[in-house]
Amino acid sequence: MNSKKIGIVGLGLIGGSLGLDLYQKGHYIVGISRSQETCDRAMERKVCHQASPDFKLLNDVDLIFLCTPIGSIVPTLETISSELSPSTIVTDVASVKGEIVQKCSEIWPNFIGGHPMAGTAFVGIEAAQYNLFKNAPYVLTPIENTPSQSLECLKKIIAQLGSIPYITNPEEHDCAVAWISHLPVIVGATLLESIDSKAPSNILELAQKLASTGFKDTTRVGGGNPELGLMMAQYNREAILDSLIKYQQVLQEITDLIRQQKWNALEDILRKSQASRPYFLKD
Ligand code: NAP
Numbered sequence: 001m002n003s004k005k006i007g008i009v010g011l012g013l014i015g016g017s018l019g020l021d022l023y024q025k026g027h028y029i030v031g032i033s034r035s036q037e038t039c040d041r042a043m044e045r046k047v048c049h050q051a052s053p054d055f056k057l058l059n060d061v062d063l064i065f066l067c068t069p070i071g072s073i074v075p076t077l078e079t080i081s082s083e084l085s086p087s088t089i090v091t092d093v094a095s096v097k098g099e100i101v102q103k104c105s106e107i108w109p110n111f112i113g114g115h116p117m118a119g120t121a122f123v124g125i126e127a128a129q130y131n132l133f134k135n136a137p138y139v140l141t142p143i144e145n146t147p148s149q150s151l152e153c154l155k156k157i158i159a160q161l162g163s164i165p166y167i168t169n170p171e172e173h174d175c176a177v178a179w180i181s182h183l184p185v186i187v188g189a190t191l192l193e194s195i196d197s198k199a200p201s202n203i204l205e206l207a208q209k210l211a212s213t214g215f216k217d218t219t220r221v222g223g224g225n226p227e228l229g230l231m232m233a234q235y236n237r238e239a240i241l242d243s244l245i246k247y248q249q250v251l252q253e254i255t256d257l258i259r260q261q262k263w264n265a266l267e268d269i270l271r272k273s274q275a276s277r278p279y280f281l282k283d
Helices: 013-024 036-044 070-083 098-107 148-160 170-193 201-210 213-219 226-235 237-259 263-280
Strands: 005-009 028-032 050-052 063-066 089-092 111-116 137-141 164-167
Touching (some): 005 013, 013 028, 063 148, 089 148, 098 226, 111 170, 137 148, 148 164, 170 213, 170 237
Parallel strands (some): 028 050, 063 089, 089 111
């Protein structure tokens, strides 16, 4: 595909990682950060060719990725929209889509919601890394009026990241990610919170020394960026509440089985969960 001029607003983990890959694919990248220091570092790291806190840099780009925190996506688009050419395609990367897609499409008809399903526990420009999105799902949520040529263009760009594109609507996206992304963030946080900090210090120190791969796997998302977890809960509240209620039911069922020493029934549940994991995760 022809190289494009691409704008990235918010040069953190996701924005910075998009910039690293798309720069390397031959696109011309312009970055926007609120701080000049981040702009300088982004150019030094080859995240973008040009970077500035000034939104005017976006006035002739083909495509913009909005990569700010969830709560800042709509206000950011409101601020920049007067600087943009009508042909500019705007997409975002926020982990929640319903309200954001609705509001952004009203502000900018050439808007397509997006969500790369990849991340780490770190934030900011230094956390940006190459190939973060490779082999990871990348969800796009066009709506009825989304221009089809804009969708095709965006699909080609995300294919260059090595991502696997999925097209769905914002509501279905939010229900599905509540189960596989947002609930695990809350549950991961509760695992960390459930460690009894009043336990004898020698036992706490032993637990700290013994914590290894199992603890790492089960708490990674719960120990990540607190601002992201908070905004997932605020912006996908209904779907998270539904999944938390279901989670509490299952937890109560398991608690009762252990209290009543119903080991066969507990084994049935654990066998069922062992069998269901490969349905969601291939390796
Ligand atoms: P991040 O590393 O903190 O980056 C966000 C960047 O946005 C910051 O570096 C900051 O850059 C800028 N920013 C912060 N507050 C802002 C505000 N009020 N207004 C304008 N810009 C602001 O976070 P991230 O993990 O990249 O997350 C960014 C987006 O990616 C979020 O919408 C999140 O839902 C989505 N996402 C995250 C993950 C993940 O696992 N982390 C995965 C998929 C999608 P400056 O200070 O330089 O302006």
